[in-house]
Amino acid sequence: MFESLTDKLELTFKKLRGQGKITEKNIDDALREVRLALLEADVHIGVVKNFLESVKTKSLGQEVLQSLTPEQQFIKIVRDELINLLGGEYRELDLKTAPPAVIMLVGLQGSGKTTTLAKLAQHLRKDKKRKPYLVPADIYRPAAIDQLKILGGELELPVHDSDPAVSPVVLCQQALDEAKRRFCDVLLIDTAGRLHIDEELMQELSSIKTAVRPHQILFVADAMTGQDAVNQAIGFDGKLGLTGIILTKLDGDARGGAALSIRQMVGKPILFSGVGEKLDAFEPFYPDRLASRILGMGDVLSLIDKVQQNVEQKEAVRLQQAFQKQQFTLEEFQLQLQQIKKMGSVGSLLELIPGAKKLASQVDTEKAEQEMKRVEAIINSMTLEERRNPAILNGRRRLRIAQGSGTTVTDVNRLMKQFMEMKKMMQRVSKLGVRSLFSRMPNPFH
Numbered sequence: 001m002f003e004s005l006t007d008k009l010e011l012t013f014k015k016l017r018g019q020g021k022i023t024e025k026n027i028d029d030a031l032r033e034v035r036l037a038l039l040e041a042d043v044h045i046g047v048v049k050n051f052l053e054s055v056k057t058k059s060l061g062q063e064v065l066q067s068l069t070p071e072q073q074f075i076k077i078v079r080d081e082l083i084n085l086l087g088g089e090y091r092e093l094d095l096k097t098a099p100p101a102v103i104m105l106v107g108l109q110g111s112g113k114t115t116t117l118a119k120l121a122q123h124l125r126k127d128k129k130r131k132p133y134l135v136p137a138d139i140y141r142p143a144a145i146d147q148l149k150i151l152g153g154e155l156e157l158p159v160h161d162s163d164p165a166v167s168p169v170v171l172c173q174q175a176l177d178e179a180k181r182r183f184c185d186v187l188l189i190d191t192a193g194r195l196h197i198d199e200e201l202m203q204e205l206s207s208i209k210t211a212v213r214p215h216q217i218l219f220v221a222d223a224m225t226g227q228d229a230v231n232q233a234i235g236f237d238g239k240l241g242l243t244g245i246i247l248t249k250l251d252g253d254a255r256g257g258a259a260l261s262i263r264q265m266v267g268k269p270i271l272f273s274g275v276g277e278k279l280d281a282f283e284p285f286y287p288d289r290l291a292s293r294i295l296g297m298g299d300v301l302s303l304i305d306k307v308q309q310n311v312e313q314k315e316a317v318r319l320q321q322a323f324q325k326q327q328f329t330l331e332e333f334q335l336q337l338q339q340i341k342k343m344g345s346v347g348s349l350l351e352l353i354p355g356a357k358k359l360a361s362q363v364d365t366e367k368a369e370q371e372m373k374r375v376e377a378i379i380n381s382m383t384l385e386e387r388r389n390p391a392i393l394n395g396r397r398r399l400r401i402a403q404g405s406g407t408t409v410t411d412v413n414r415l416m417k418q419f420m421e422m423k424k425m426m427q428r429v430s431k432l433g434v435r436s437l438f439s440r441m442p443n444p445f446h
Contacts, residue, residue: 006294008037013075027059030074042226042257047085047264055081079291085260086287091269093244097215099185100133102176104212106205106240107220108232109193112248114144116220116274117190118151119282120246123272124186125157132157133184135175137208138192139164148190155279158182168192169207176212189214197232202239209240216243218271221258223247229258233266242266247285248274259290330387333419334379337372377405378415390416 012033031052038048058077095101103120105113117134124130134152136159138144145162152159160175172189179187191208194201209217219242221229236242245266247259250273263270270285379387381404386393393401393416395409402409 005037005041008040009034009078009295012037024060027056027074031056034078038260041260044227044230044257044261044265047261050264051081051085054084075295079295082260082291082294083287085264086290087263087269087285088287090284090286090288091244091271092284093216093271095128095130095186095215100176100179100187101185101216102187102189102212102214103216103218104189104191104205104208104214105218105220105246106191106236106242107193107222108196109141111193111220111222111225111229112274113193113220114138114147114190115151115277115279116246116248116272116282117188118148118155119274119279120272121152121157121186121188122155122279123282124188125155130186131184132186132188133175133179133182134159135172135187135189136160136162137168137171137175137189139166139168139171140192144190144192151279158184168204169211172208172212187212197235205240217241218244218246219266219268220246220248221262222249223258223273224249226257227261230262230265233262233268237266237268242268244269244271246270246272246274250275330379330382330390330419331384333422334376334387337376337379374405374407374411375415378402378407378412381405390419 012030015030015033034055035048035052038051039045043051055077058081059074105117105120107113114136121132121134124132134148134157136145136148139162145164149159160171160178162171162175166174168191175189176187189208189212191205192201208214217240219233219236221233223229225232233242233245245262245268247262247270250259259270259273270287273283273285275281275283378401381401382393386397386401393412398409398412398416402412405412
């Protein structure tokens, strides 16, 4: 989403790089470029004005003017101000109340409320060890109730059996009683949306608020809609009193203005962001991490989080033992591929690595994903014996594997050659530990 903004900011910083000393004129020239970059990213003009004034004031301080590396000082100031723009410190969702904690999700139709509610439920159960109860209270949109029931079924979470003939207010009251009966400690309400804000919708939401007294009212903002999302959030906040914001579709290709404007314009913290269609593509919102990514600095902490969340400890131990005992087989290789897939696409992982932005643009990530799928299909077409003892793969077996995986014998042979080279390398460095092993591992997808 922020690729264009990142490119323009990097170009601006590059112009400062050759300056022996930073001056007011240097700063004015740089800020002019930053202003254009932010406006092109659809950031609200009032937000841009305040941002630039703050950056200029701090950039003209003695520390920057006397610095041997004015470009680095200027980048630090821009990063700090971006963090402030996005909300400053990380804000955790407050659930400190008598159970069940009632959370209402509100927003316009098409913003992704229903899917976001399921993602939030998954996050609360998996990361916060909560027991959520899901409530479909949108009786107007066709199949809205069924959609949440299906998502709840995938997550194996209880969903209220909402009757579309019953008013949303009564539905929420009934659901609250049922959540208490089931000893669920969080009640998540999926409310109705409209194509635009209207008085009827707001009255219904206000009535639900009065009936169930939600601890949190979270606005679901579609980051792809730019300034419209900001205006909608202001409208909802004025009528309901929002407590937080969830940004969806941050993995999209819009300009990112909503993400950079909404916190300042609405005055409510961004708590979560949706970064994909899958139910686990949902992250707590860290202003400092996003600021670093916008400036092309990567996001190592988010990468570490992904590893910790998706790599099973027992499987990691199994891989380590296989390396140390020099018993690395295609079965372990398949396990390694599965761990990588859980963490996301090749492109999304490269974006989190500092300095890898240019590499990401040079790598055909789509081709790499296809190659990974091809490799996995080949291994899946092998018997358990063949995975554990690749030495038995003669010509007849390789032909069968190729036919079973929809590939060619050449593909199978290439994979086996790469695997054998990898195994030899592992035997040489097994004593150095797993971390060293991974750093020296050749790319199996070339």
